[in-house]
Amino acid sequence: MITKRIIACLDVHGGRVVKGVQFVDLIDAGDPAALAARHAREGADEIVLLDITATHEGRQTLLDTVRRTARELFVPFAVGGGIRSAVDAAQVFEAGADKVSINSAALANPLLIDAIGRSFGAQAVVVAIDARRDPQAVDPVRDAQVFVQGGRKPAGRRVVEWAREAEARGAGEILLTSMDSDGTRAGFDCELTAAVSESVSIPVIASGGAGTVDHFVDVFGRGRADAALAASIFHFGISSARALKEELARAGVSVRLPC
Amino acid sequence: MRVAVIDYKAGNLTSVLKALRYLGAEVVVTDADLALVENAERIVLPGVGHFQATERLDATGLTPAIRKAIARGVPFLGICVGMQWLYAGSSEAPQQPGLGHFAEGCARFPESHEKVPHVGWNSLEVRSGSRLLAGVEPGEFVYFTHSYKAPITADTAAIAHYIEPFSASVEHRNVMGVQFHPEKSGTTGLKILRSFLSWEATESA
Numbered sequence: 290m291i292t293k294r295i296i297a298c299l300d301v302h303g304g305r306v307v308k309g310v311q312f313v314d315l316i317d318a319g320d321p322a323a324l325a326a327r328h329a330r331e332g333a334d335e336i337v338l339l340d341i342t343a344t345h346e347g348r349q350t351l352l353d354t355v356r357r358t359a360r361e362l363f364v365p366f367a368v369g370g371g372i373r374s375a376v377d378a379a380q381v382f383e384a385g386a387d388k389v390s391i392n393s394a395a396l397a398n399p400l401l402i403d404a405i406g407r408s409f410g411a412q413a414v415v416v417a418i419d420a421r422r423d424p425q426a427v428d429p430v431r432d433a434q435v436f437v438q439g440g441r442k443p444a445g446r447r448v449v450e451w452a453r454e455a456e457a458r459g460a461g462e463i464l465l466t467s468m469d470s471d472g473t474r475a476g477f478d479c480e481l482t483a484a485v486s487e488s489v490s491i492p493v494i495a496s497g498g499a500g501t502v503d504h505f506v507d508v509f510g511r512g513r514a515d516a517a518l519a520a521s522i523f524h525f526g527i528s529s530a531r532a533l534k535e536e537l538a539r540a541g542v543s544v545r546l547p548c
Numbered sequence: 549m550r551v552a553v554i555d556y557k558a559g560n561l562t563s564v565l566k567a568l569r570y571l572g573a574e575v576v577v578t579d580a581d582l583a584l585v586e587n588a589e590r591i592v593l594p595g596v597g598h599f600q601a602t603e604r605l606d607a608t609g610l611t612p613a614i615r616k617a618i619a620r621g622v623p624f625l626g627i628c629v630g631m632q633w634l635y636a637g638s639s640e641a642p643q644q645p646g647l648g649h650f651a652e653g654c655a656r657f658p659e660s661h662e663k664v665p666h667v668g669w670n671s672l673e674v675r676s677g678s679r680l681l682a683g684v685e686p687g688e689f690v691y692f693t694h695s696y697k698a699p700i701t702a703d704t705a706a707i708a709h710y711i712e713p714f715s716a717s718v719e720h721r722n723v724m725g726v727q728f729h730p731e732k733s734g735t736t737g738l739k740i741l742r743s744f745l746s747w748e749a750t751e752s753a
Contacts, residue, residue, distance in 0.1 A: 291670045291710055292689065329734065334669055363567060365691060365732050382560040387732060410559045410597035412665065412693040461693070462667065492667045515668065545669040545689045548734070 292545045293509045293537070294516035295530045296335040296494060297328035302342045304350045322358040329364045332531030332548040336362060337390065337464075337518065340370030341439075347371070352384045359385025367415055369464075375404040382409060390464055392417040393437040396444045396451075399458055406459030414462075415494075416455040420448040420481060421468040431484045440468050448481065449488045456489045463493045464518070470498030477504055479512035486513040494518060502527065502536040509542050549745050552588035554610060554630075555579040558601035564594045564627065567731035571742055578610075585613040590745065591622055594731075595629030599654075599696065600641035602633050611647065618649065623722045623747045625680075628694060631718060631725025640696050649723055654698050657711045665695040666710045670728075672717070678705035680724050680743050681717060688736045690716070690728040697727060721750045 299306045305319040325336045338358060340351045348371065355368055368381050369390025378389045395402050395416050406414050419436045426432035426447075435446040444451075452463050465485050467478035477498045486493040492515035495508045499522045508514045519533060527533050534544040551573045555561055561577065568575050578584040585591060591614060595602075605611045618624050626634050633646045638654035646654075657664045669689040674681045684706075697714035700707060708716035708727070718725045724744065730737035 291666065291668050294668050359562070359566065361570065363570075363732060363734055363738060383562060385562050385566065387560070387563055408559075412596055412667070413560065461665065490663050491665065492663060515663070547687075548689070 290543050292334075292543045293514070294334040294494075295332070295505075295533055295544070296337055296516055296518050297325075297333040297530060298337045298339060298496075298518045298520050299324055300339050300341045301351070301354060302340075303347065304354045307341065321354050322360070325358045325362055325366070328530060329362055331529035332534055332545075333364065333519075334530070334545055334548070335365040335367065335516070337367045337369065339390070340368070342370075348377075348380075352380055355381060355384040355386055369415070369417060373401075375401065375408060378405045378409065382413065388413050388415050388461070390415040390417045392419065395455065396435065396437050396446065399454060402455055402458040402460050406461070411459045411461040411491075414460050415464050416452075416460040416462075417464040417466065418448060418452060418455075418485075419466045419468055422478075422481065423447075430480045431488075433481055436468060449484055452485045452489050456491050460491060462491055463489060465493055465495060467497040471496070473498050474500030476500065477508035477512055477514070477517070479507055482508055482512035482514050486515070492516060502533060502540070505533065505537055506540045506542055509537075549589055550574045550576065550587070551590040551592055551745070552584050553577050554585075554591065554593045554605070554614070556595075556601055556604040556610070558598065558604075558629065559594075559596035561594055563729075563731045564592065567738065567741055568592070568745070571738065571745055573745055579604075580608040580610070582609055582613040585610065585617055588617065588622060590747070591617055591624045593624070593626045593630035593633060595627055595631075595633065596693075597629065598640060599629055599632060599638040600644050602629065602646070603644050605633070615647065618723055621722050621749045623744065623749055624724065625744050626725040627731075628727060628729060631727050632696060632698060634718065634723065634725050635698055638696050650698075650701065650703055650718060650720070652699050652701055654696050656696050660711050662711050664711075665693060666697075667693045669733075670708050670710060670716075673707040673709075675705055675707070678717065678719050679747070680719050680726075680740060681706050682743060683739050684736060690726075690730065690733040690736055692716075692728045694727060698725070722747070
């Protein structure tokens with residue numbers, strides 16, 4: 290049976306992990322390669338590395354980081370942040386990523402989705418969408434506003450129609466972050482996730498709001514998510530992806546165990 | 549162990565190369581050099597993307613070179629689209645023939661309430677007699693990402709279930725295919741690649 294994926298996300302800046310899943314007992318808690326390897330060993334189904342600086346000068350540092358992180362990583366590995374062209378994507382793939390995650394650049398130039406998909410296959414293209422419910426809209430959830438630049442600027446698109454366009458252009462997965470839930474630890478936005486997941490045929494990865502195991506149970510059930518990003522939950526009593534998945538299995542969610 | 553990895557420009561080879569090298573193989577990549585195929589001790593045909601991309605194998609002469617190597621008994625492993633290419637063809641690109649080593653054709657998952665593509669970790673039901681998957685225990689998972697799949701036949705080495713049962717792996721003498729990505733399937737995937745590298749060839753294809 291296909292299982293729900295738990296994806297560990299590492300935010301990096303200048304080649305160091307600055308936020309996300311860190312462990313106090315690691316000698317170097319900021320090394321992306323060490324952390325990615327540890328997550329894979331401890332049951333994460335996939336690793337996402339997001340370059341939160343994504344400046345032009347930082348590209349080479351990122352590529353070095355990707356190369357080092359990918360070296361002994363044998364689970365799917367996605368990289369996002371600052372990928373603005375098919376050439377940028379090609380460099381990230383060459384460095385060892387299996388998928389790229391594109392967000393603002395895809396909104397600015399939707400043809401980028403087609404271009405990367407054509408060269409590397411749809412399975413290699415993750416379109417990340419940051420969305421916030423729009424109370425003014427007829428349907429505040431399906432018509433949630435899409436934001437760019439780390440959630441600072443509205444993109445003028447609605448979440449369901451943009452997700453559908455991304456799929457039609459050749460995206461392989463949607464990484465959906467609820468800006469309303471992000472950072473609250475009060476649970477994923479299950480309505481938003483379900484609205485998107487039921488509107489596309491490609492997998493949807495839920496992000497934003499995880500605080501307890503029940504939140505994951507909820508987003509895999511009611512939220513119809515195919516995968517979920519786990520970040521801050523590892524700070525709150527859940528020691529690893531494996532521990533999280535063991536709890537999920539007890540709650541009846543199909544997960545990859547043993548792992 | 550010299551492994552020729554076939555590049556038909558359909559996507560990213562880095563992960564496959566990395567995994568084979570990690571396991572100690574000496575890897576050469578070829579997109580047209582037939583001598584590399586002729587001298588290889590193992591051949592790997594990776595694959596992501598569209599079945600149509602395999603037309604490049606015909607255009608470069610790699611198809612007959614691979615056919616000859618298989619006839620000599622060189623162990624061959626097709627991954628994902630590389631497995632599908634071993635069949636007569638795929639409904640993804642009906643005009644593009646596959647190798648035809650296995651007579652059947654590949655087809656898209658049927659319409660259902662489930663999503664297509666099939667993406668994620670799924671378990672394998674290994675059939676007894678598979679040498680490639682001999683060390684894989686019931687309940688071990690591997691990583692899939694595909695919309696087309698091969699039918700279950702006498703040569704099926706493992707079955708996976710998604711929408712309907714399909715061939716997750718095929719094996720006949722020295723010719724093998726896996727629909728999943730062993731290079732992305734953690735320790736289970738590495739174990740399978742190790743079995744391929746240490747394969748002792750039976751006399752002929």
